Amino acid sequence: xxxxxxxxxxxxxxxxxxxxxxxxxxxxxxxxxxxxxxxxxxxxxxxxxxxxxxxxxxxxxxxxxxxxxxxxxxxxxxxxxxxxxxxxxxxxxxxxxxxxxxxxxxxxxxxxxxxxxxxxxxxxxxxxxxxxxxxxxxxxxx
Numbered sequence: 202x203x204x205x206x207x208x209x210x211x212x213x214x215x216x217x218x219x220x221x222x223x224x225x226x227x228x229x230x231x232x233x234x235x236x237x238x239x240x241x242x243x244x245x246x247x248x249x250x251x252x253x254x255x256x257x258x259x260x261x262x263x264x265x266x267x268x269x270x271x272x273x274x275x276x277x278x279x280x281x282x283x284x285x286x287x288x289x290x291x292x293x294x295x296x297x298x299x300x301x302x303x304x305x306x307x308x309x310x311x312x313x314x315x316x317x318x319x320x321x322x323x324x325x326x327x328x329x330x331x332x333x334x335x336x337x338x339x340x341x342x343x
Contacts, residue, residue: 207328208313209335217271217301220308224274224299227252231334249279258284261292274299286322310335 213220223230227243227250241250248265260282267275281292295316302309312335317327 205318206313206315207317207324207331208311209332210309210311211335212304212307212309215308217303217308220301220310221271221274224301224310225268230337243276255285263297266296267298272301283323285326288322291321291323292317 215223225244228239231237231239231252237252237254239250239252242248243250243263243265246265246268249262251260251262253260260280261278262280263276263278265274266277267273276297278292278295278297280290282289283291295314298311298313298315300311300313302311312331314327314331317324317331321327
């Protein structure tokens with residue numbers, strides 16, 4: 202059986218352009234909710250940022266590797282340190298992707314953490330955390 206990357210889909214009332222702009226502002230949706238910190242830039246290809254949460258329990262450095270205006274954003278995790286699992290660099294080399302499309306009178310957002318699979322030790326902690334972030338983002342967009 203093939204492993205499946207973690208993903209979640211939401212529908213929001215904003216236009217694809219509004220959603221794209223909001224997601225591009227990583228600082229706005231992935232920091233500050235629960236004491237996380239964000240440093241760096243995330244607006245143009247090649248930009249890099251770091252994310253720290255849980256008093257240092259979760260650290261990642263990411264690089265914006267794909268950007269299709271109003272349609273797609275992809276960040277490559279270039280460094281990771283998850284202190285709550287044995288293989289602390291489990292996220293390194295994975296990609297975080299948002300795909301945006303119009304669906305009738307709504308905008309569809311498909312979030313995929315490419316490489317975050319059930320075989321990862323952190324999956325049972327990370328999948329619910331991603332779900333919470335994406336749903337929280339949905340609440341902010343609607």
